[in-house]
Amino acid sequence: MALSETDDLSWLARKAARRLAPAGADPDPARVGRVARRLGELREAGVRGDYDSLTLYTKRLPPGCVPCLEGAGSNLYATGLCTRDCFFCFNQKPRKDELVVHGVAVREPAQAAELIRRLDLRSVGISGGEPLLFPERVLAVIAALRALPVPPRIDLYTNGDLASSALLRRLRSAGLDGIRFDLAARGYDAAPVARALQHFDEVAVEIPAIPRELLAQKRMIRELDALGVPFLNLHELFISPENADRMAREGYAAVERGHRHLLWRPVPESGEAALELLLFAARVCGSLSAYYCSCGTQDLIGRRALARCRGG
Numbered sequence: 001m002a003l004s005e006t007d008d009l010s011w012l013a014r015k016a017a018r019r020l021a022p023a024g025a026d027p028d029p030a031r032v033g034r035v036a037r038r039l040g041e042l043r044e045a046g047v048r049g050d051y052d053s054l055t056l057y058t059k060r061l062p063p064g065c066v067p068c069l070e071g072a073g074s075n076l077y078a079t080g081l082c083t084r085d086c087f088f089c090f091n092q093k094p095r096k097d098e099l100v101v102h103g104v105a106v107r108e109p110a111q112a113a114e115l116i117r118r119l120d121l122r123s124v125g126i127s128g129g130e131p132l133l134f135p136e137r138v139l140a141v142i143a144a145l146r147a148l149p150v151p152p153r154i155d156l157y158t159n160g161d162l163a164s165s166a167l168l169r170r171l172r173s174a175g176l177d178g179i180r181f182d183l184a185a186r187g188y189d190a191a192p193v194a195r196a197l198q199h200f201d202e203v204a205v206e207i208p209a210i211p212r213e214l215l216a217q218k219r220m221i222r223e224l225d226a227l228g229v230p231f232l233n234l235h236e237l238f239i240s241p242e243n244a245d246r247m248a249r250e251g252y253a254a255v256e257r258g259h260r261h262l263l264w265r266p267v268p269e270s271g272e273a274a275l276e277l278l279l280f281a282a283r284v285c286g287s288l289s290a291y292y293c294s295c296g297t298q299d300l301i302g303r304r305a306l307a308r309c310r311g312g
Contacts, residue, residue, distance in 0.1 A: 045282040053296035058282040059289035062231040064155040067123035071304030078131035113144035132162040146175040159185040160192030178202035188220040204231035209274035225288040237270035266295040
């Protein structure tokens, strides 16, 4: 017998809640009920995507996320140094200034580009730390990637502290496709986003859903939509060995049961907050498209990337 939509949502909610339960424990019935109701509201609001992995979006996926979802994307870590010290940061401590691509440390941008070519990757995100601490390094990386026979798409992740108009103009001229801002790192001040819109068509804000900052994050969503920002990416807070102590001091705990292909574990309250923000964006935004890249999404990406490497 086929599942009804109600039964289907209940099954999906139990599956999601099971991932948010301590090892060996049953899902919290109250959480199952909340998640089931929220999934139903999201469907009614027209939110699309894969409800099984919680890979959900309101209007359209950011272009840079499409190759990543197919397992054909990677991260290029330009430096571990940063201008901020976010409690949720999962980067190595103490911070190191190093260039790492696809998990492999390299000395020069040309080496990074060659590795991208050998792996046949189609999307690269330049991140950190704060990559714009070293703008000439970033520009050299972009130039090396652009010089490949088949250049990948290139996005840059930044907190915006150093994103001056002059530097944004240089980045666009160098061939950067899109830029993403973590406004949670700077109290949701959207000034660098407004500057970036003068130079880039593809501007995104990418933040973790922080339960105690939901009101500020909803105000930010309204502001981004009014500015004409096309994309908002939402993640869960998650706990890794690098941020576990800091997250604990902030009052956040992870589930015991994580995802097979991930080294980190999600914070359950943050997952529920992300669904709430996604629904809010679906209901109030005229042009802003919100995308929930959950830990389930990241596990899915990991599986697809592994299959791709194995030729499957």
